[in-house]
Amino acid sequence: MMRLHSTINAREASFSARYSNSKKNKVTNEVVWKQFVCFKAGQTDEARSVKRALSGGPIKTRTRGKVRTDCKAKMSIIKQQTGSDWSVSVFTEEANIPTCHQMQLSEIECGGPENVGCTERDIRNFERDLRDEQKGIDAETVIEFFTSEKEKDSTFSFVYETDSGNMFKRCLWADSRSRMTYSVFGDVIGFDSTYNTNNDEKTDSYIWLLNKFLEAMPTDAPIAIITDQDPAMTKAIAQVFPKTVHRYCLWHILNKFSEKISPVAFRDHYKSIKNVKKISTSPEEFEQSWVEVIKYAKLEQNSWILLMYELRHKWIPAYFSHVFFAGMSSSQRSESSHSFFKKYVSNKNSLMDFITRFNRALRRQRHNELVADHIDMNEHPKIKTNCPMETQMVKVYTKKKWMEFQEEMSRSHGYSVQHASTRDESDDIVIYNVMSFQSCSSSKPRLLVHDIRRDHISCNCGKFEFDGIPCRHMLAFFRISQIFELPDRYLLKRWAREAKVGIVYTMDDENTNDDPTNFLVSRRSKLSYKASILIDDAPLTNERTKFLDEQLDYLHGKIKEMSSSPTTVYGSQKGERSNKSRKIGDPSGIRTKRCGKRMLSSKEKSIF
Known part of the structure; x- marks a missing residue:
């Protein structure tokens, strides 16, 4: 009966449900938890076909097309401990079924297209009419919404700007959760300006955006920022974040090699070029190796190669090994977020509709973050050894960072540490060679420097400085030095399970007695x-x-x-709205821009 009721409710919402999972009480063997999902949830399972292919058996293909689209709509119910009542524990309303699919489902539910009462075009026209209703009042609605959010949450921040004709031009907003997150993880940010690009992506626009962003956040500018190779963005960051290390997305640049050099050169030499980028541990080593491999590939006159060499300090890892980037070398993490948000928003949304859908997606993303936090707090990963340092860090790191640390810990046992030299007469600086047992005799050892006076070690691989996780070479040194617990100076709070615990907003605490x-x-x-x-x-x-x-x-x-007892109220918590109508016009449509002009090298600039 319960399953039938769930299916009926789902069909009323224009899709059908299927039984997904359940759990039983281990004592009574009674079902105490059930989950129903959309019939399009998940993805097509091709594991059987792959297994048959690997075993050499015949591959059977189904004539039926793929139905599942990884729809997230679902409902979980849990049985009460007393009585026979059930309650809904999880309900996800958002579905990713497009309009045409909704129409098809309605036809099935109603017994044919003639019984639906509308056509697919009617549904699309209805969505268009909803957008048309917002025309003329869209900008005003957005401002009223932001004002309302500010009244409900004093830490909510928003700012907007109009053009000379009082038309809505641009805005930036940040809720309290975003500001709190920045106070913990704002040392490194990624900015991908390729998402729904338009003609307003100019230096002045980016300067406005970055300035307002900095004003909205509770802490200072980030230590490092990763962007795509956008000239306007580059100029804006240099002006607004002068002390921030700016890096270009490595993934974007490497993907351009196949377009910028000939197919033959790409086939024969791309791997060598990529290896130069990968194995170089210092700028000097990279520059020497780069010149050699480019000369061998006969690409010395390639204009794009010359430009990339001139911009090497913006994308080659050897120039950033001393800077903390949280292990990121590209803006792909931003792009993965964009692919997530694209399920909720599109360029056809009105301003208010976009904000509504964006907030819905943001709630889903934050829920996923909460689930990950719950797993970190309640699951205990397995340890491979009884090493005290491993036992220590499994309780500190998040699950993902623990897996990275455990990998480095395991590999550290395959390295030997040998004293190489002493740098000064006081014997305070000692240098060690760290070599893998399986390395060939010609391979270069990693250099580990131990500052005895400061009790600090550093490795020229730069992993700790770049990722924030001790490298295998450092862990090998700790092992031979009988250091059984990781010193606090090598533990970054941002990777700890309790990184967000105890964060309290203090931006409103200043001068509270004055007002x-x-x-x-x-x-x-x-x-x-x-x-x-x-x-x-x-x-x-x-x-x-x-x-x-x-x-x-x-x-x-x-x-x-x-x-009910007499109290003193200091002013009104709600901001009084102006009786004067703002009469702010909606933004005009902006055409999508084409590929921007590439940055010119100094040689090219001298020609012009």
Whole structure:
């Protein structure tokens, strides 16, 4: 009956459901949890065909096309501990079924297209009409929405700008969660300007954006930033973030080699060129090796190769080995986020519709983050040895970073550490050679420098400085030095499970005694943060949710009792809206730009 009821509800929403999974009580063997998903959830399983192909057997293909599109719509229900009632524990409404599929499903549900009452064009026209309703009031609606969000959350930040004709031009907004995240992880950011590019991507626009971004965030400019090779963005970053290390996306540049050099040169020499980039440990080593391999490939006169060499300090790893980039060398992480958001938004959305859909996608992304945090706090990864350092760090790192550290830890046992030389007369600087047992005699050892006075070690592989994880060479040195626990100086808080614990907004705490309104803002900010922690933790189980719900009702009643007694109110928490109509026009349509002009080398500039 329950499965039938779920299927009927799903069909009423224009799709069908299927039974996905269940769990039983280990004692009573009674089903206590069930999950229903969209019939298009998941992806087509091709494992059987692959297995048959590997075994040499015949590959059977189905004439039926692929149905599953990895739709995320689902519902989970859990049985109450007492009684026979069930409650919904997880409900994901968003589906990725396009309009044409919705029409097809409606035809099936109604018994044919003649019974649906509309056509596919009618549905598309309805969506168009919804967009048309926003015309003329779209910009005003967005500003009213941002103002409302600011009234509800004092840490919400937004700013917008209009052009000379009072038409909505651009805006930037950041909620409290985004600002908190930046305060913890804002040392390295990725900015991919290739997403739905348009003609307004000029240096002045980027300068405005970066300045407003810096004003909105609670901490200073990032240490490092990764972008694509955009000349306008490059100029803007140099002006707004002068102390920030700017790096071009390595992935984008490597992908251009097949287009910029001849097919024969790419086939015969690309691997050698790529290896120069990979194995060079210093700028000097790279420059020498690059000249040799380019000369051998006869690419000395290739204009793009010359430009890339001139810009080598913007993309070659050897120039960034001393800078922390959180292990990132490309903006692909930003692009993966874009592919995620594309499921929710498109360039046909109105401003308000875009913001609504964007926030919906952001909630989904933050939910996934919460699930990952829950796994980190409750799952205990397996350790391979009884090494005290491994036992120590499995309790500190997140699951993903722990796997990286464990890999380095395992590989460290394959390295020998030998004293090479002493740098100064006081014997305070000692240099070691770290060599793999399986390396050939011609391979170069890694150089590890131990500053005894500062009690600090560094390796020329640069992994710790770049990734924030101790490299295998450092771990091998710790092993032979009888250092059984990782010193705190080599542990970055951003990789710890508790990186976000204890983060409280302090941007509103300054000078609170000077202005009563700021005093209320500070109170609300702190209470909002504590409430957000409860809201993040409570939904993980039904018991926590029920307990928090009851306690909130109780606390609300107590606060009402307290509010009946005389109190002093310092100003209004809600911002008063101006009675004067803003009359801000909607932005005009912007054409998508073509490929931008490439950056000119100094030689080319001298010609012009």
